[in-house]
Amino acid sequence: MRSRKVLLIVGFLITWTYATYYLLLRNTGVNLSRAQAHQMYRLNVEARDANKKSHDMAKNLLQLVKTKYDQAQTVSTPQISIVAAEISGEMLEQPVAKQTPAPIPTRTYMGNGEPVFPVLVFACNRVSVKKCIDNLIEYRPSMEQFPIIVSQDCGDENTKGVIQSFGNQVTLIEQPDQSDIKVLPKERKFKGYYKIARHYGWALNTTFKVGFDFAIIVEDDLNVAPDFFEYFLGTHKLLKQDPSLWCVSAWNDNGKAAVVDASKPELLYRTDFFPGLGWMLTKKLWSELSVKWPKSFWDDWIRHPAQRKHRVCIRPEISRTRTFGKIGVSNGLFFDKYLKHIKLSEDFVQFTKINMSHLLKDNYDKTFVQSVYTYPIVTYDELRRNLIAAEGPVRIQYTTREQYKRITKMLGLMDDFKSGVPRTAYHGIVSFFYNKRRVHLAPNANWKGYDLSWS
Template sequence: MRLKRRYLITVIVGCFVSWNLLTYYMLTSKQPIKEPQTVKDQQQIETKLSQLEREITNQLKNNEDLLKDLKHLKNDISSATSPPPELHEDIPKDDVLPILMFACNRVTVSRSLDQLLKYRPSAEKFPIIVTQDCGHQPTATVIKQYVEKHGVKHIQQPDLREISLPWPQRKFVGYYKIARHYKWALNQIFLAFNYSAVIIVEDDLDISPDFYEYFSATYPLLKEDPHLWCVSAWNDNGKANLVSDEPELLYRSDFFPGLGWMIERSLWLELGPKWPETFWDDWMRHPGQRQGRECIRPEICRTSTFGKKGVSNGLFYEKHLKYIKLNEKSVPFTKIDLSYLKKETYDKNFVKKVYDAPLMTVTEVVLAAKPELPAARVQYNNKNDFKAAAKKLGIMDDYKAGVPRSAYRGVVSFVFRGRRIYLAPPQTWKAYDPTWS
């Protein structure tokens, strides 16, 4: 691989030098210009000189562009051929679940790395790779300490060029850079390092003690079930007052949650070639990408964020994100039978549980009527019904491509003052309406 890389760079440099020699020869081998005899001769000479000046200017610009392209190509080749973390011989490559941490300019990346290392049961099964954008040297220095002491791998996004946007979109430039970084880094994981799956985190996440156990146990389900396309550690309605004290509870969800999530290589081969320029997470929630597939998500989050400052300028953090409950009780998921999460079994049980629950109004739920009922169903019939009920009950009230956060078959399950509530459409529900937003 190194010989191929050197050969490719040598060929490009050779072409570059040859082109400049040829240009030099052509420019210096022109016939000497005679002294002007007439005004007409002088005009012809001036025209030729102007033309020659333009040719030299264009050639200099072409040379600069070629040098830039050569530099980017060299960086890309160097990054793409960098070997993945070494693996233990006893662990098959398909069973390895690398942790890919996205970083930029937070020196507090150490907080997330410390937790990943603290709870990690095996360095061979869970190699940690930090992919850094921004070129922020203080952050790179922090990461380097973990490379030297703990064998963490550090890769750096080579394309740090500014992205030019028209005035109304300039405020979103950060989201464009994030999407560009994600595409590059996931190409490294799946195309250069050739891993079969990856667990994706960011540099502002805390993790639960059973973070690795959770993903280890759900990985076989992800591989076997064609209706699943991700496993997430996140519950969008995971505030402490909206979840039960049952950390073992897991669900299927039509909503792509993110914030600590796992996908397989096959999915990236599908999504990578059409990856968007910006807002990649909302793009994944569109019907064209989701294609009716689902994610597994927990009752109680296995990640929480401490990143108040970022490209979103703290959007939702003070109002919502800082109240998310992080699980503190370790659950031995790999020793639990999770076959109930298989689609056919899950759908049958889920529908029965939801629509067997007694129907109550939002007002009755808020006033704690019928306290003897451990669970109740609140029905919504349209978008406005859902939003009004969600606001009164304290859950997220927005949609993405018509899907409410954490919903499955249109149903959002949560706890309100100690009672399980299902905010659900009529039982005749067939599909989401992507126009709901």
């Protein structure tokens, strides 16, 4: 289409040149003074020069168009556009110059003694990372306290350009090892997970070697809530105070709108299940994990008892992250059924003003775990039909893997296990909201621990 437009412009200019030349000759009288004759001669020469230039330009354009269609591997469109601009005088839209990202920050603590929390965004080849970064910048309270470090794998130039367009609002680091990973034939379809594990290991090493005590990990397909940063500011001290805690996550695996209490955005839990999807860890934990970091499936590896060592994470009632990335190495696993229905908190909770001591292990086990077993036992049918006379929380009891999976499917909860641990569980207890009532899906009171064979 652009080639046709260019040819029309050139044709018009050539026609105009010849017409001008012809009219000049016709309108020139025979009784010319010396000065008039000299002027006419000069105009005649200029007209012929213009005609020659137009003719040469047309030949060049035709040759470029021929090259474009005859040799598909040679992209000539930009050259045609430049020539057309010279002829027509049009000002074509120029590409935006790539801005220079900020260097890796070296400041690890603020002047008031609070830590700096690098937000490490993992990216590869999805230009939709722009949505993630836009969202982070929108809610970031301080560029200095929450520097955004985007770590890119894959070497995709379009994605890199998007990241660079943010200029010094972000730092771009690039995973240098783009070599192929050799895997067994039966694991070729999982090669993407090997690359992800390699990327995570390199990026976390690169970030923590600066000296930061904490890091917040975000994938490139996540949106965050307005109080995302406030959430981590209010909970980070727990990771230092309680050795039984090893992460704070912004994600609730059972965070669908139908099974959370929207009136309790401040509600937080302890969970034995590692949630991921927007989470914070310490330099001390990374020092422990980095020396044995796996070659693939790092998230399943981290959930194994050999790594977890009975440690737990903090997670919210209402998620502070939500994924918009259906397409990825997991091929949309769980997306349509669960992930796209996760409720993202819209409230701003001042977590830094809340006393978090109730989440410390000794306090939590006394107030939460013990209280769960004081609540009346009901059946799913009674809960569904709202046949429970008593007000307040209730408990549904399970004793086998099959019973657990059957109940969770009926309730619309995620029913899988990782290393024997149900999603969101603490001491086997999965808490949710149903028919305007707090419900705890819990094992027997004499529960002995998780069973790996349930996975």
